[in-house]
Amino acid sequence: MSEENNSQNSNPPNPENGEIAxxxxxxxxxxxxxxxxxxxxxxxxxxxxxxxxxxxxxxxxYGGERLVxxxxxxxxxxxxxxxxxxxxxxxxxxxxxxxxxxxxxKSLLQRHxxxxxxxxxxxxxxxxxxxLSSEATDQMAPGxxxxxxxxxxxxxxxxxxxGQVVVAKKPE
Numbered sequence: 619m620s621e622e623n624n625s626q627n628s629n630p631p632n633p634e635n636g637e638i639a640x641x642x643x644x645x646x647x648x649x650x651x652x653x654x655x656x657x658x659x660x661x662x663x664x665x666x667x668x669x670x671x672x673x674x675x676x677x678x679x680y681g682g683e684r685l686v687x688x689x690x691x692x693x694x695x696x697x698x699x700x701x702x703x704x705x706x707x708x709x710x711x712x713x714x715x716x717x718x719x720x721x722x723x724k725s726l727l728q729r730h731x732x733x734x735x736x737x738x739x740x741x742x743x744x745x746x747x748x749x750l751s752s753e754a755t756d757q758m759a760p761g762x763x764x765x766x767x768x769x770x771x772x773x774x775x776x777x778x779x780x781g782q783v784v785v786a787k788k789p790e
Contacts, residue, residue, distance in 0.1 A: 688726045695719040727771075735770040737763050737781045746770050748780045758786035 758764045763783045770781030
């Protein structure tokens with residue numbers, strides 16, 4: 619009878635045991651592959667974040683480089699103008715050169731999306747204008763800009779410098 623017990627207790631070869639072991643092995647290999655893929659993607663993402671931070675830092679640091687390079691051309695022209703000995707004979711030529719340089723500067727600003735906001739005669743807008751004072755006049759409608767001390771400018775659609783203006787009021 620002990621032989622019968624021995625034969626019942628020992629696990630006879632079962633084809634399912636081999637299949638289960640094989641399936642476990644496949645799942646372990648697949649889990650290891652997923653783990654490695656995850657670690658690789660995580661490292662890639664960390665590198666991406668680090669590079670994005672570096673690029674943003676460099677853009678902040680050197681973003682105005684093109685504008686500065688263009689401005690240096692205008693500075694060179696002003697330096698040349700200032701090196702000229704101005705006399706009565708060459709004053710008109712000198713003034714014409716300075717006017718051309720000023721126009722070059724305005725053109726440069728426009729290329730960099732900096733534009734003047736028309737102010738003279740415009741309705742006063744606290745988003746665009748800073749009122750320095752008011753002036754009684756019948757030459758301009760009340761609440762309109764009668765004089766401009768500093769012109770307002772915008773970069774793209776953002777006001778970067780409000781205009782300093784005098785606002786018309788009704789005469790008393």
